[in-house]
Amino acid sequence: MTREETPGVRDIAIVAFAQTDVLRTTDELSEVEMLMPVLHSVLDRTGLKTADIGFTCSGSSDYLAGRAFSFTLALDGVGAWPPISESHVEMDGAWALYEAWTKLLTGDADTALVYSYGKSSPGSLRDVLTRQLDPYYVAPLWPDSVALAALQAQALIDAGEADESALATIGTRSRRVATLNSHAQLRGTVPQGDYAVRPLRTGDCPPVGDGAAAVILAAGERARELCSRPAWIRGIDHRIEAHSLGVRDLTDSPSTRLAAERAGVFERPVDTAELHAPFSAQEIVLRKALRLDDSVRVNLSGGALAANPMMAAGLIRMGEAAARIHRGESDRALAHATSGPCLQQNLVAVLEGDAR
Amino acid sequence: MPEVLKAPLVVEFPFTRSLGPVQSAFLTGLRERLVLGVRTADGRTLVPPVEYDPVTAEELHELVEVAATGTVTTWAWNHAPRRGQPLATPFAWVLVRLDGAGTALLHALDAPGPDAVHTGMRVRIRWAENRTGAITDIACFEPHDGEPGRPGGERQESDGERVTGIVAPARLDYTYSPGRAQSAYIEALSTRRTVGERCPSCRKVYVPPRGACPTCGVPTAEQVEVGPRGTVTTFCIVNIKAKNLDIEVPYVYAHIALDGAGLALHGRIGGIPYDQVRMGLRVEPVWTDGARYPDHYRPTGEPDADYDAYKELL
Ligand SMILES: [Zn+2]
Numbered sequence: 001m002t003r004e005e006t007p008g009v010r011d012i013a014i015v016a017f018a019q020t021d022v023l024r025t026t027d028e029l030s031e032v033e034m035l036m037p038v039l040h041s042v043l044d045r046t047g048l049k050t051a052d053i054g055f056t057c058s059g060s061s062d063y064l065a066g067r068a069f070s071f072t073l074a075l076d077g078v079g080a081w082p083p084i085s086e087s088h089v090e091m092d093g094a095w096a097l098y099e100a101w102t103k104l105l106t107g108d109a110d111t112a113l114v115y116s117y118g119k120s121s122p123g124s125l126r127d128v129l130t131r132q133l134d135p136y137y138v139a140p141l142w143p144d145s146v147a148l149a150a151l152q153a154q155a156l157i158d159a160g161e162a163d164e165s166a167l168a169t170i171g172t173r174s175r176r177v178a179t180l181n182s183h184a185q186l187r188g189t190v191p192q193g194d195y196a197v198r199p200l201r202t203g204d205c206p207p208v209g210d211g212a213a214a215v216i217l218a219a220g221e222r223a224r225e226l227c228s229r230p231a232w233i234r235g236i237d238h239r240i241e242a243h244s245l246g247v248r249d250l251t252d253s254p255s256t257r258l259a260a261e262r263a264g265v266f267e268r269p270v271d272t273a274e275l276h277a278p279f280s281a282q283e284i285v286l287r288k289a290l291r292l293d294d295s296v297r298v299n300l301s302g303g304a305l306a307a308n309p310m311m312a313a314g315l316i317r318m319g320e321a322a323a324r325i326h327r328g329e330s331d332r333a334l335a336h337a338t339s340g341p342c343l344q345q346n347l348v349a350v351l352e353g354d355a356r
Numbered sequence: 357m358p359e360v361l362k363a364p365l366v367v368e369f370p371f372t373r374s375l376g377p378v379q380s381a382f383l384t385g386l387r388e389r390l391v392l393g394v395r396t397a398d399g400r401t402l403v404p405p406v407e408y409d410p411v412t413a414e415e416l417h418e419l420v421e422v423a424a425t426g427t428v429t430t431w432a433w434n435h436a437p438r439r440g441q442p443l444a445t446p447f448a449w450v451l452v453r454l455d456g457a458g459t460a461l462l463h464a465l466d467a468p469g470p471d472a473v474h475t476g477m478r479v480r481i482r483w484a485e486n487r488t489g490a491i492t493d494i495a496c497f498e499p500h501d502g503e504p505g506r507p508g509g510e511r512q513e514s515d516g517e518r519v520t521g522i523v524a525p526a527r528l529d530y531t532y533s534p535g536r537a538q539s540a541y542i543e544a545l546s547t548r549r550t551v552g553e554r555c556p557s558c559r560k561v562y563v564p565p566r567g568a569c570p571t572c573g574v575p576t577a578e579q580v581e582v583g584p585r586g587t588v589t590t591f592c593i594v595n596i597k598a599k600n601l602d603i604e605v606p607y608v609y610a611h612i613a614l615d616g617a618g619l620a621l622h623g624r625i626g627g628i629p630y631d632q633v634r635m636g637l638r639v640e641p642v643w644t645d646g647a648r649y650p651d652h653y654r655p656t657g658e659p660d661a662d663y664d665a666y667k668e669l670l
Contacts, residue, residue, distance in 0.1 A: 027360050027362065027533040027535075028360045028533075028535065028536050029535050029536065029567075030534060030535025030536070030537065030538065030566060030567055031535075032566060032567060032568045033535050033536060033537065033567040033568070033575070036567075036568055036573075036574075036575055039573065040574075050573045063528070066365055066367045066528060066530040066532065073566060075570065076566055076568040076569070076570040076573070077568050077573055078573050079569070079570065079571060079572055079573025079574075080570050080573075081570045081571045082571075121531075122365070122530040122531055122532055122533065123528055123529065123530045123531075124528075124529065126438065127438065127439070127440075127528060127529075128528055130440075131526060131528070135371060135373060135524055136373065136375070136379055136383075136491070136522065136524075137404045137461075137462075137491050138462055138491075139524065139526075140440075140490060140491050140492055140522075140524055141440075141441065141442055141462065141463065141464070141491065141492070142438060142439070142440035142441045143441070143449060143462060144438060147432055147434055147449045148449075150432030150433075150449070151430050151431065151432045151449055151451060151462075152430075153432070154430045154431055154432055154475070155429075155430040155475075158430060158475045195433070195435065197432050197433065197434050197435075197449070198432060198433035198434075198435070198470055199432070199433075200432075242410035242411075243406075243410070244402075244404065244406065244410070244459065245451065245460075245462055246403075246404075246429075246451050246453075246459045246460030246461055246462060247402065247410050247459045247460075250430065
């Protein structure tokens with residue numbers, strides 16, 4: 001929803017963002033060891049201590065760790081004793097941000113720390129992600145994440161909206177701009193490679209990596225105290241597609257479009273967009289759903305094709321968009337996060353800086 | 357710094373799931389080589405069938421038969437099948453709209469190569485020999501250039517009970533690494549020593565260490581050897597025998613604050629009747645040959661510790 005629809009609600013902004021380098025493996029670090037530098041970094045940027053934070057919300061997945069309640073160990077990193085006001089989503093941290101934003105709207109807190117992390121390296125990610133599928137009709141067939149994305153890519157090719165070279169261009173551009181992003185996992189020239197699952201080649205697929213991210217949200221005047229140019233959340237919304245892939249038009253993303261409408265994206269042009277499109281074909285689907293033309297700078301970070309730490313990549317899109325506003329490089333930015341196969345769930349936020 | 361440990365970790369679980377009326381009918385149908393869809397209020401037929409309309413959320417129950425032949429709506433060539441997938445040889449993932457259905461079903465298509473597959477191609481179900489009432493009763497699809505099949509055309513009556521549930525086995529393989537701090541702890545245990553880490557801020561020693569102080573939220577790194585002796589801070593008496601555990605009940609499970617540690621760890625107390633274990637009891641670890649951690653803790657014979665000495669560790 002947007003602020004305009006609910007007059008009198010507080011202004012809430014992203015005031016700080018930090019992320020780890022995304023690496024193929026981080027054996028030497030437990031989750032909390034990987035996460036802690038990011039937590040300290042984001043707190044340092046605002047001068048806040050963990051005890052000052054009104055509410056904490058995190059995102060992660062037990063299936064990546066292969067361990068129940070794995071998020072509880074990561075809580076050590078935020079100083080969870082004595083007990084803090086805390087919550088967890090078994091999803092990408094972008095959805096944790098949504099929850100924290102909701103909590104700030106109620107007025108129960110003025111600041112929130114949102115973090116998320118994922119180590120994909122211990123398991124085989126393509127197999128692990130099959131466990132999020134419909135357990136009756138789909139999961140018993142073990143269709144992996146690349147295979148499902150390949151079905152979507154072929155549907156786009158059949159519809160005449162892409163071909164293999166157009167897909168390759170997206171991966172190439174993502175990794176080229178990622179040379180300016182020291183946190184990205186794949187940077188510069190990366191061969192398009194062999195077919196992973198045809199029509200997708202390895203260059204159309206995201207790297208598998210471990211990483212973490214954190215942001216701090218603050219309301220009203222508190223945001224101005226903590227950040228010289230807060231990234232105000234003007235609208236945020238998330239929507240979901242029908243569960244069964246065979247019911248959906250895989251060449252479109254009506255849930256993204258609806259979330260964007262509800263977040264107020266189409267009211268005024270955006271200058272910047274951070275899209276969470278793990279597979280090249282998905283960027284085409286999202287650009288169409290969000291009506292982004294060439295005037296919009298898309299994924300200057302390199303996006304998920306350059307670094308896709310599970311459960312953190314969506315929050316990183318929020319953070320990257322906000323950081324551009326903090327630095328004065330954007331005035332109105334769109335941030336998008338996805339979760340599930342073939343863009344099943346989509347979250348869209350509009351961020352704005354104060355007029356200059 | 358000792359090498360970071362790694363070990364295989366297999367997570368296996370047979371999920372037992374019950375079916376609602378629609379899914380039950382569909383999977384019972386597959387066992388009899390019959391494909392059922394469900395009709396929506398606006399006249400579409402959803403295959404596979406679901407209990408609620410994905411657009412209106414209306415409850416659905418009108419089952420209709422569709423054919424075992426259909427049309428590929430999109431596909432992807434899988435040259436390297438993975439464990440658990442329907443075919444062990446290269447195959448195409450396909451979404452197939454069965455004749456009579458308005459939506460598509462995900463499955464595998466057995467074809468000689470990607471050049472033999474295209475969107476719009478005609479296919480038919482290849483039934484599994486042994487059918488149990490599961491989506492895998494469809495072994496896969498195969499190319500089909502004959503007439504469209506008739507709904508229910510291949511039905512094979514079975515006298516089995518209606519399928520009301522499925523058991524969905526799942527196995528995931530991991531290589532577990534406990535990270536730096538816990539690796540050091542486990543390494544030390546291999547020489548029968550217990551090490552924790554001291555928080556640089558509050559000076560508490562955490563055992564086992566996890567690399568962070570949960571009170572201060574800062575990294576810990578300074579290793580400190582603790583124990584081997586310790587004090588029982590609190591305990592419980594276990595009266596139920598656990599499966600695969602050959603410890604006689606009742607026995608005592610306790611929180612034990614090793615000397616020098618800032619919090620207590622868990623351990624079993626032995627070498628003393630269960631009803632004589634008490635708070636403040638001084639204990640020491642008992643190692644068995646080849647063990648990777650103490651088998652249990654037994655009384656040292658020292659006088660009990662003063663309550664004030666461990667009250668912070670309860
Ligand atoms: Zn401490």
